[in-house]
Amino acid sequence: MGSLPAKPDAPLDHDFHSAWGSVYTNRSTVGDKDILPLWQQYAVDKGAVDRKYHSILSEYTELFRKVFGGYYPISMHAHATDSLMPTTIASLILNTAATSPLVLDSETLRPKANEKPEETGMRVRDFALNFLGWTETHVLSPTFVVADNIYGAGYGPLAHASKEWETSAIASGPKPIVVNMREADEKTLNAQFAEAKAKGAIAVVFDMVSTEDGLVFTPEKFGLVKACCARNRLLLIVDETMTAMRCGAPFAFQRPEYAREGVEYQPDLVIFGKGIGVSGIAISFDGVTTKGLTYTKEEDIRQTIRYWRALVSRPIRLPILLEALSILRASVDENWPEQSERIGEAIRDVLGELDPSTKEPGAVQGLGAVIAIDRNIALQYRIMCAIRRRSPWARLLPKLSSTSADREGLMRQVFGQESKEQRQLLSQEAEKCDAIPLWCFVCGIESTEKDWCRKCYLSSCNNELNTNTKLSQLIEYSRLRIQPTTANAVKNLRYERDGTSLDV
Template identity: 45%
Template sequence: MNGTRITSKPEPNGHSNGHSNGDTGVPLDHDMHNGWGTIYSCSGFNKDERTRRIWEDYTVSPARVEGQYHKLLSDYTTQFASFFGGYWPITFHAHVSDVLIPTTVASLILNTASTCPLVVEDPALSPLLKDDPEPEKVHQFVRKLLGWTDLHITTPRLAIVEGIYGCAFGPLAHSSPEWEYRIIGAGPSSFSITRDDFASEDTLLHKLHAAKAQGCVAVVCDLVNASDGSIFPPEFFRMLRNCCDKAQIFLLVDEAMTAIRCGAPWVCQRPEYSDDGHLQPDLISFGKGMAVSGIAINFNGLMIRRLAYQRRDQILQTIRFWRSMVTRPIALPVLIEALGILNVAEKEDWPARSEKIGRAFREFINRRVGGIGQGKEIVRGLGAFIAVDREISKQFRVMAAFRRCSSWARWLPKLNSPAAVDSEAIERCLLGPDAKSLRQALANEAEAQGTTPLWCFVCGIDAIVDDWCRTCFLGYCGTADCKKGFNAHECL
């Protein structure tokens, strides 16, 4: 490896993201990891004047801003629904792994059905309209409405479409391709729907009937595989929607990594997936760059439309019922950040920009690789979710996100960079004349702050070793294999 590397010990636990004052003045850096996709923008919500003022006010007088909590939560809820085309955020969690738990999904469905207009506006059922509520009648009515048995209540399961990323823990970890996750899987294993089940609509429908009979409350799929960027065929998604509708089972699309990044607010809203407006997913799981994770609910979804929600006040009432079960559904600082991200995403039209970013990066990669990748698939994904062949990715000397067993590196560029929509500007900033000065500035800042590059250049986990490359602003995690790969890189 050419170039000088820092060998002196930095201050304890120091890291640098290269952005001490919002934008550094250079339009694009080489951090394509971006916290596994949790960072959409290097300037945060600085460009959203209202949210910035609220945040500044909060740092001075938290109590005063606390008084605005319910208004801010209401603003976020309605703005989210507007931006994401009728999907209302209802649950909030720290991480998306906390979202895809069968009991949580089942309880949410039960709450939505138990507080639907068919119940609350029926004098024979509604606890609000009866002097002597009879909850057992509501329970029986809801079970019949959903087609659920005791299994769905006591031991709910999820059906998952083969290839889904899965969770780091809990029931979905059973299905993970990573052995480290499988050994901590807990809870009922998921019901697997394989690609072979998409051989025909009859085959898939039979499989979904079997899933529901075994206690599955929802089918979970993703449309861009978060491990390797492979695309779920649109014709398969159309078949899945049709069959979920016929089998009367809820459809949940996992968009934790793909929200906003893939050319539409949700991938399932891209033209190739949203051809039939009458058949929409019921639920979306979101997270990562949104600042908070959760489930968004579509009251015109495949199953939920059967619950007869027609008016805005009915929707808001069931959301309030669910959220009232916890003290604060989302912490105030997180709420302010989430609102700011949403405002800037809408103002700068990040979904449209993500499509331009993806096009520019793919053009740059294909031009740079040239004949090396001839006859080989080297780039996958949609929009600004870019998966690059792992060996080819190393040639670009960028920090990328990896799954350990995957042969693909995930590039998740920031969505606010002007250079990211221009393939020639990407060339200059990543590998060309602008790259050296930018990386030198990042290295100088890291030295001044006693920090290091954030991510291992080879495997993508935390870079914790003091020995890192000052020329390329790259580090590694300390394992023998990663050290070997790190030492083999050629500096800019």
């Protein structure tokens, strides 16, 4: 797409945490030959680039639509959790209905020059509520239906669904309605959705790969949920914060096995994350609910997007917009979805060779380059993972670079004993700039332990509760023979694997 000649990928390392999966590449995207001049101009004449803001945003929107198969990035947010606020979703879909061709092309519904604005607003609002099957409850106290295995969110209403007490303790807002979507049949699911709709639910939210345990939402269940959403006039929202680009398709539900299920229905909204430059909400105008709004002309689509974005000062800051555009262009040049399949296959092969137990059914979960394994195994091979303190699963979220698909490189620089050399190079680099490994290798949050392991390039957090939890958990691991040399620090544990002692 016009990028500069590709530079070699950075060497592999054992950071499969990747900032909770939000870092897709270690390669700088600033070098894109079409974007670089804008960065250079921004450094000396910010105003000149500011004057191009709307054209750059339009270019980004169009490229996003092409990359993600007809989904438009309508609403941008600082964090994916901000996108998953029921009130935000309710306002967004009300705006989309109120500015749809059903209203603006209607002699009876569209604004009239000789009427009061209040009269126009009330008429259009009544139409939107009727179209969506909403009452005042859906407007004043909207909530979601969520799958029982969804992570939830770090704060806000969906934090009620979290299994981590630290998260659920700070939850606020209406509780989501939790439904077992994995096991429910059509009759049960339809009844649960209907009951939820009557209580104020406006949408069904789930992820294609569970952030809890890596289980994959089956194509058959995906088709069933879409049909039940359509029947109950519930928006269908797929959370692709972790899975976009990583699962063999731009969005995981666009894989062939999912695309074949219920082709007449598509998710209305998709939540995307910082991995593609910015978090936000993408909308399809061919969705379960949005299809009925009859957005068939591109000018109508662009108009409603402009109306929504006009409600904020700027949808996205210019430097972030430039980076997001560069990342999208890199994803096309390097074909990240296809790359993710090769990466996932290579990592699963390496795990199978090192630990035959991972070949057992259910031992490795996930899709493509979203991989969930027993946390014991992740600890055994000293991998920094996206992991939760109380979960038995660890998520491997590698960078989407060609080196991550190199089986020999994975053995030499990540999983094997020969990775010691690479780890020590990382340690030397960190010490020069007074840095430490980014993530606690046991619970996944920011590491803070200054006396970290220089041999394995690993650190932990200093939270006393976490330390006690880690010790009790680590000592129980059946795959490792652990001899704690002190009672108060993970760094002093002595591991023995396959007859070889390794000091951490």
